[in-house]
Amino acid sequence: MVSLNKNIIRSILIISYIIVIALIVSGISGLFSYLNTGADRSKMLHTEIKKIEQYLPKVIWQPLNNEGRKMDNQNLNAIQNDYLDAWYVKQVAYNSNKKAGIKDYYTDHARKNLYQTIDYNANNNTRVNATTIKHNLNLDFFSEDGQLAVITDKDVLEYKQVYNKDSLVLETKETSTYKSILLLEDGFWRIRHTVRQNFTPIKSKLNPPIDSLNIKGINYYPQNSPWAMFGNLFAKDTLKKDFKIIKDAGLNTIRIFVQYEDFGKADVDKTKLKQLKTTLDIAKQHNLKVIVTLFDFFGDYAVLNWTLNHRHAETIVNSIKNHDALLAWDIKNEPNLDFKSRGKANVIAWLDNMIDVVRSVDSINPITIGWSNTKSATILKDKVDFVSFHYYEDLEELDSKVIALKKEIKNKQLVLQEFGISSYSGFWKPFGNSKEDQASYYKKAQEIIAKNNLQFMSWTLYDFKNIPKEVVGRLPWRKNAQKHFGFIDKNGNKKPAFKYITN
Known part of the structure; x- marks a missing residue:
């Protein structure tokens, strides 16, 4: 028994000795390798x-x-x-x-x-x-x-x-x-x-005023790929079918979105760029004009990263600036929502300079910014070619807010670039709006639009089955409401509001 214990102790000591020697050899080897290898400059540099x-x-x-x-x-x-x-x-x-x-x-x-x-x-x-x-x-x-x-x-x-x-x-x-x-x-x-x-x-150069855009349009995503229009689900037949519906409804313009990261940031994805061009080709076939919104799902306005944003914008703008279907560039969707988290001055400075970048590449097509409300719409009003704003507030106040906006912006056209109401009323929102309520909303909205001679783009053609969490978060009452803004329901049936898709 004593002999057995000694053998066990001896074995443990030998194994421990071997492990210690191995660690020492490994350490010396690593040090020798480090001393004989050129320093990685990216590691040297903090x-x-x-x-x-x-x-x-x-x-x-x-x-x-x-x-x-x-x-x-x-x-x-x-x-x-x-x-x-x-x-x-x-x-x-x-x-x-x-x-x-x-x-x-x-x-x-x-x-x-x-x-x-x-x-x-x-x-x-x-x-x-x-x-x-x-x-x-x-x-x-x-x-x-x-x-x-x-x-x-x-x-x-x-x-x-x-x-x-x-x-x-x-x-x-x-x-x-x-x-x-x-x-x-x-x-x-x-x-x-x-x-x-x-x-x-440097003093900014402005384009001369544009006479008329005559926008009667709609914000567009395919029903099966909302907020993911470009990618594996991209389908020409879907676009042809949808663009025919839009044109037959009496509309003449669509607004689409280019997501910064999805398109490859500074190194723009060539496949998605080709899909973007194809989208404009199909729009042209249906006599529709296109407003291209840049930098969707983007929120980094750091000055040190501007050059990456500039290379992205130059590639996108250069690729389609001469396309017959292109109507205008929208620099960013609802950037004022980033004022609190990113700093108002930083966001405005980024927008100001991005307008210059886009204009340096394309001096022909007009530029706008898709502000989320009338309050922010006057920001950079002298740099854009027309002023765009969104409106999801009380419809009864729209008329007075447009009148006030026109007093501050006298030499630029106004475009109501997004507006609409959800027809969702269910478990997560029992006192929501019905399809009939939605139709009444659009009937009233079109009366205000006609009265104020506004150009418009409603939100949106379809009800959606799935909403990415990045759009409205995970809360079910918000996601379910967002699914029912369309003029056409999930089964492809036109809702009562479709009657008022245009005035």
Whole structure:
């Protein structure tokens, strides 16, 4: 028995010894591997820059005609990548008043001024929220040894917000020209010196007023894929059938939605882009015009991420801007609902600049914003081409609110872009409205629309079987009510309200 115990103890000690030796060997191996592997710059850098996801300003290179050594594509791409990273690191540092990452993209000489600015801002409770939108680069010089480059960045389009103690004290959009010297150190191009040569404040350009849109329309989703129009359920036959119903009802316009993440954010999904074009093709076949609402289900207005939003918008707008069925761009659906959670100033600044981006790509088609109420509809009224608002409040007050809105907006057309009422009355809402109540609502609404010469787009063609939780949340009384806003019920039958789908 004693011998058996000794053997057990001996076995435990041997196994423990083997485990300890294995751990030590593994640790030494890991340390050796770390010391013999080049550091991952994204790990070294606290901001972990990934331009494909965080920073994509528009970059235009002038034809290469530099002095010194001939430039190759590999070196040119490296210079561009590190130069843009340097801009982004500086923007992060000025916004956070932290110095992490500066040394990776600026030499000892250049970082002194940056550190001084960061320290000064931190001591004065000041921070700068900024981004660059467009760079026009020219290579002036590339040394024979490939270690030094001089570039001129002409008319850099910059947007800045300056905060003091969390209060916005300055907002500016400007163009500046910079000349920079870059040195190749440790395999990376670092900025040695930068001189700002000039800057010019930007004033927004407005399109001339449009004479008439004559919108009599409806917000559209297919019945089997609400809020998921583009994807695996996309069907041409469904669109053809529905667009014929809409046209035969006497309407001439539909409003559709492009979801930011669903379409791939900055890297737009080509398949869904093709489906969007197909939608406009079918609309044209049925003599319907289309208002395309951008950035649906989007809520990140951070200045540092604007360049990603810009690349997304440019791709979408460029792809269909010349389509005959396109009527207008709606920058964002109900952005004022984000005022409380995202900050009113941030949302408005994003909208203001996004209008400029869309207009820079498409100078022909008009632009609007789909505000959720009449109260917010005057915001940016001088930048949009027509003013759109939604109305789900007491119908008895619509007439007076439209009259008040017309007094504030005298030179722009008004579009009642969303309105409607649910016909749901059931377990979750026993005192809701009936189908007859819905019909009475639309009859009265069309009388007010005609009286005020409003253009309109109702919500929506169909009742839906399923509502995504992202739309109205999980509460059953809200989801069930949202399912019954249509003019056509779940079984394909026209409801009494269909008689008043237009005036």
